[in-house]
Amino acid sequence: MVNVAIMGYGVVGSGVVDVITQHSESLAQKAKEEISIKYILDIRDFPDSPFADKFTKSFDQILNDDEVRIVVEVMGGLKPAYDFVKSCLLAGKSVVTSNKELVAAKGAELLKIAQEKNVNFLFEASVGGGIPIIRPMTQCLAANDVIEIAGILNGTTNFILTKMIRDKMEFNDALLLAQQLGYAERNPAADIEGHDACRKICILAAIAYGKHVYPESVKTEGITNITLEDVAYADSWGGVIKLIGQAKILENGKLEIFVAPMFISRESQLSSVDDVFNGILVRGDETGDIVFYGKGAGKYPTASAVVADVVDCVKHFKARKYLGWEDTTENYVADYNDYKFSAYLRCISNNDRNAVEKAKSLFGDIQIINRSNQPENEFAFISPVKSSSEIDKAISALAEYGIETISKIRVGEV
């Protein structure tokens, strides 16, 4: 029998308890040992819970109990999760977490401790909820060099964008609906401003390329500025707007990584990833494009991924899983100004009849796109591929002509 402690009895934590309880027989068969919950750590009281006798408010009780070999951290946030997880690893306990903030901020350090202590630190649930992605990337794709990763990594923003695209709902209304349905939190900033997606692409990039990527170093743009007009232009171009986290290694060895809304062609597998679903594309040099699709969040999808990691820990008390990456190095993340892409730009001509000609003279070979009910003084186009700084320079030059750019969205190639 293996004793497990669960730290945090929120949505995911209570899901983990349910999954372990409801699947106990098949889990024991797979792990070749019974998995037993010894403690549940939470500052709140749950006197009516069937697990009432397992609750504790004392982290030290868990830390000092040698019978506890696996600790599940599903509290979220960095404080006190980071201290708790670090202490558990140092005490020789394996840790499973769904906490993307923790892994994105402290992954390299915690993995190093796990390695030194010969225990496991697993976090399949931190990216893509119930979608298998961490393990397939580390194991199944081990014989590939990852050329690129691109993913719809946040279900809340994908739900909002889907509502805007399908039902022509304004951003604010779609956000309100997401909140009413429980998909978005009352303070939705982490989702709609792209920070959640950023943590996840950082974790995936670390796995793919072996170096930690700190979220602060990643250009991150949310979806708060996306309008129905942009959605209409994307449609007439032949695609949809999706919030994409993307990462690839450049020829100079630096990492190009960002989170941004993007025009995605309807030909792309990612374009049909709708509602709260996530989709992650991994482009391997040998295997080509692989896409993983499923619910990226939610109580039971996430909990089931956590519990699968617990089973893996039990199976690997002797042979530690080789999962790890180095800390970052200076200037590892390339300068966003140098990133090259094609952009969709929407401009107000302010009655300049030569506005389009001026845009052509500044951007080169542009592709004009139109929408229905397009005002006379508005035009939109797809620019040729240029560096981010070149695009910004051209936008400034347009502004000097009195032509205002009111939308700028990257055009995706995935």
Next chain:
Amino acid sequence: MVNVAIMGYGVVGSGVVDVITQHSESLAQKAKEEISIKYILDIRDFPDSPFADKFTKSFDQILNDDEVRIVVEVMGGLKPAYDFVKSCLLAGKSVVTSNKELVAAKGAELLKIAQEKNVNFLFEASVGGGIPIIRPMTQCLAANDVIEIAGILNGTTNFILTKMIRDKMEFNDALLLAQQLGYAERNPAADIEGHDACRKICILAAIAYGKHVYPESVKTEGITNITLEDVAYADSWGGVIKLIGQAKILENGKLEIFVAPMFISRESQLSSVDDVFNGILVRGDETGDIVFYGKGAGKYPTASAVVADVVDCVKHFKARKYLGWEDTTENYVADYNDYKFSAYLRCISNNDRNAVEKAKSLFGDIQIINRSNQPENEFAFISPVKSSSEIDKAISALAEYGIETISKIRVGEV
């Protein structure tokens, strides 16, 4: 250093040699040991190959060399692959294979020997080529009960159907094109008659439900009877025709499993899996629908999956991977006649003006569908859900009225 022998230097075998050679450094890093090819077994001579010194025609040389700890079987077929693999496992060598025919026919037996000998028998490449599916199902989804699996498991037939759907190409022309492009073999029976897909759904069902499923026990229908008229009706219904392998456990504990062309709604993630790509949907009780998408065949995708298994073997010399299933039991696979589904039927009315009324009286609440250029004496409809035998009975009753059913295709719910 770990010595590996490769049995078979065909498309996949030569790919395996290339991948091991080209990725040697990163593989060594991941496996924590250098992976070295000691032998390549093939009956042919390759005097000009850079690996000429590694070729052997003697299986015994590999079998009796204790330095060879991992054997890669990429010969295909059952003879002599089965004897060779069995001998290697009995001799205490781990085996990695891409041979779906072998795993579908002999998986239970070979896994049992591997368990007894405490070695690994891995076959990620046998299903979905380079798409991670076996390992995610056994590990990442360990905390789920699998409710259902449904997949586009054969790239050749998917290419042919895509050509029929997109380019209105007749089946025979599309097959010819597939052969010209190297996607279909000169004798394409295994692909177009569904046997290849059948082996793969058998392997997935064994993993999901723990019991071997012999391909002979599975109702298997290919795509040779699909016409452009059927494709047009599917389009007007709101979907596409795909060759699907599907498996689920019924309430009585029996397995419902089949391979058949199906109408798939455009809402389904599987409907956009086109060309030679495969897509596999796994419905878990906790995690909901997960879809894995990628190239299901091809030299390097398949080879990279084989090599990833080799890396996993190296990492697991001490802790064997728990992967296995029992042999089948009597009557485990349910009788196809009892399978319940809704069907698309295309009929020739032979100038019977009441033909549709007669169909209604026999099938109940049918949904009439139409296509352009539909002849006056043709009609098509979607039946309500009925057992396979009930549908066949109603078709016979229609025939007694002189109304001939010329197409019958299941309507998918995935």
